[in-house]
Amino acid sequence: MTILAAEHVGRDYPQPRGVVRALDNVSLAIEAGEHVTVTGASGSGKSTLLAILGLMERPTRGRVVFRGDVVSSGREGGDRSVSASRLAALRLEHMGFVFQDFRLLRHASALDNVRLPLEFAGASRATSRVEAERWLDRVGLGDRAHRKPGELSRGEMQRVALARALVHRPAIVFADEPTANLDRANAERVHELFAEFVRDDGLTVVVATHHHDAARGGREVRLREGVVES
């Protein structure tokens, strides 16, 4: 079953020297439980595609369909996007995000970082604590729950970010260059965790990376200058 689809999506960025076309006529359907890796060189449009699929940015052209409903579309041909607050609610309910440089709140403990999505969703303090502890255990950081990001290694920080992306049980997780700042061992650990969540939890994962060898155990979508190559 297709959970998310990009239909003829294009994205332009106006610049002083003219319009930069980051994506052009990209169509992509992602099935539930699928592990998709978007690869391509720097500037090929991977992050922009993830941002559009993750409902963080609207396309200039085309549309994004989530579980059969158009949720975001370009102004060309009539804007059928839902409101920004509805998009935020969709992200909170169904999506998780992992970023290249972790993006944890530096002043909050690992536990407090992980429980954020649950708190935004209105979970009680006790529930969010129990769930956050459970997910920290799953990523192997149960004993680091009360440490702040500055007291964790980069690999540990990315695993905290992974727990934060999964704690509210989203249908789909987007990871933008999640291993780019990690050493080989930590990068391997993160890939293993993604594979485990897809296999054991039926999670849908979309990973953007410029490493071709990172596309393992799933479908690879290659981008080149904003266009899908394969």
Added chain:
Amino acid sequence: MIVRSFALALASLRFRGLRSALTALGIGLATALAATTLGFRVGYEEALERDVDAMGYQVLVTGKGCPHEAATLILRGGSIPMYIQQGVAEHIVSQPEVRDATRFFMQSVSSEDGRSAQLYVGVDERFAELRPGIALQRGAWFSSAVADEVVLGYNVAEYRRLELGDSLVVQGRSLTVRGVLDKLGTQDDGTVFLPLATAQDLFERRDRLTGIGLQLHDIGAAGTLIDRLYELPSVQVVRMAQVQATILGILTSVEGLLFAFGGLCLLVAWLGVLNAALLSAYERRGEMGVLRAIGCSTPRLFLMAWAESILLAAIGVVAGLALTFAMRGGFEAFVRDTLAFVPAGPVVALRPGILASCGMAVLALCVLAGVVPALRSARQTPMTTIRGGDS
């Protein structure tokens, strides 16, 4: 949601500890200075009223010269080189409007190093009767109108460690301590009282008076009496209420300056919070973008950012109120060194109403200062995160 927003805001403030502490200190100083300024205005007026009431008379007659200056000198304690002849005094107190009167002679003697002075006041037998609230803590008033005796103000007895029967040498003459007054919180606490004739003799001003305090049957008749007394060639007459009004008038002239100072304090606090909140909003663009990306709503994001300003303001105001009490002694010492006349007793009134109004004003300003930065934070797009912190 509100509790967690404040908990996260507190964690964020602690993370930026030095900046938060400096901003809170700025707010605290502004609160303290505003409260002290306002408290001084109220406290000074009350202390002056207390001092004037403590004199126990409504009209003061002094030797020729500026009567307001003389009254001020009498209030603060000092030597006035103009005197009233005893014979003129008898004429004055015999006026029909006068119900009662007290004659006094006042002399200030500097210490050898010139850094302090002791006030000696010779008083007649009516002094203790007219002075409201004056009471002996121990001992008695003078045994006769010419006795070589003194009654000490509370502070004089404390500082000099003098007891009843001890000897106090004044102008080379030994006087016996006959009594010690209760603590009054006025100039009297630092005064040595002698029988009027003894004081006049001691300072070689026989039959001379510094002033006469008059109590009238009817204060409404003061105008008539004053007009009549002005016909005497060697005296000046003034109502104590006029003295009070004159001194307060001088204070009122600097009131604008005081309130401008207070306003400046509030402006500094407002700018401090605005600056800290804007800086925080700028630095945390990426952080806010992440929260937006993971689904935080705009109102919640606004609350999280605003909570920092609210907490900073609250911490600053509480610290400021504590600072107000800590600064009080230093401020009082400063105004006593600076102003020509300061009434006895505390002149900074730190009433709950004053503290509350200053605290609330600073709090409201600082909380409002946080609104715009919080709105800017709440408007961050999720793409801020994807693009590496730049929106």
